[in-house]
Amino acid sequence: MTDLFSKFDPLIEQRRALLAGGVEDPFNLVMERVISPTVAVCNGRETILLGTYNYMGMTFDPDVIAAGKQAFDDFGSGTTGSRVLNGTYAGHRACEEALKEFYGMDHAMVFSTGYQANLGIISTIAGKGDYIVLDIDSHASIWDGCKMGDAEVVPFKHNDIVAMEKRLKRIPEGAGKLVILEGVYSMLGDIAPLKEMIRVAKENGAMVLVDEAHSMGFIGPNGRGVAEDQGCLEDVDFVIGTFSKSVGTVGGFCVSNHPKFEILRLVCRPYVFTASLPPSVMHTATTSIRKLMHGKAKRDKLWESSRVLHKGLRDLGFQLGTPEAQSAIIAVIMPDLERGAAMWEALLHEGLYVNLARPPATPAGMTLLRCSLCAEHTADQVQTIIGMFERAGKAIGII
């Protein structure tokens, strides 16, 4: 018998070697108690959280919590059904209404996760004979959506407008074209030149889908994302987003002005063949989305923290993923996985949690310590974090 697990042997060995060095397992951390959006007790230590996607700090917002509790009492713990059968409650509709208002778009469709939103929309709208042209650094959910559908998949070099244009021009006459971009790329925290890219995509007759998972609530005058910030949101055909980041719960969505958009509810399998989100999640999401519409003060504070942390780490001599702060993600580039894991552990012992990211999630085989800020981080916490990085970086020999 061939052991189907033998394909995982190299990874099992790499993990064994890493942990044999005595490092705490970076992929097995437990949050025992969560004190606030920025502080938790992890593996027995009080820890500053700098590796969550809780950008706007909505997880402990009193209005959000109250809405969830009320929904438990009024609607029960779950829907036990698909959106197209018994799983659409008043809360699901209310949430879609809130999204339409938030983005100023005609249609909104809520999925059970952000992953499923990409999986469902991409695999459904790009079919046999159509072409998907996408950035090579796209998120796994985008790649999986491509793999699940029947379209021809054509990647281009990250943020390379000329490479994208060349590929679009080579697509056979008459074929359907979908260009897929992200506002913020989550590994390095860099943004896309959406305005130029979308202009080129439109000139070449493509529809455009933009994943704004890491920008919602934070980037753009109304928190609608990078496309809004660059003044090209009206040219985006489909915006994909998530509730598991700034919104502070779980779920995914697509908003669009396409006149035939509603038909997707009947043909999109990851929407149809799964249970809808619990009412409590819908009511917390709706309340949070509506509050994010008026989140300018929080957005300003988050930008300030992001810039201060970026400058602080850069001045210490760390190599960062972007020349300046472009989002709430600041990626610190590690020389290799071993020293990355050692640095991660040293930071944890200092009382700081960041994300350790490594291939295949990262571009160019990089090992990264990804810091993601929250609007609730205080200026004092940001200074404390910089001090922790300095001590850990010197102890491990990275700076």
Add this chain to the structure above:
Amino acid sequence: MDRAATAEKIAELIEPFNKKGVAVTEATTFAGDLEWDSLTVMDFVAAIEDDFDIIISMNQQAEIETYGQLIDAVTKLQG
């Protein structure tokens, strides 16, 4: 461009990517013999696409494991 001319052109294009100086035959595999990672594959595919003005989609790339298969595919894609 016929198969021989295509092969000659691809041999030129592969040169800068063949850093280990592996002797390339029709049976040489990209992942196994040349030990290319996904990034090198992307850059090489882009070079081929730009030179021949064709698209080799991911779907087509999945079918191309050897140097010989690449020559066949590019010959065909030029129509």
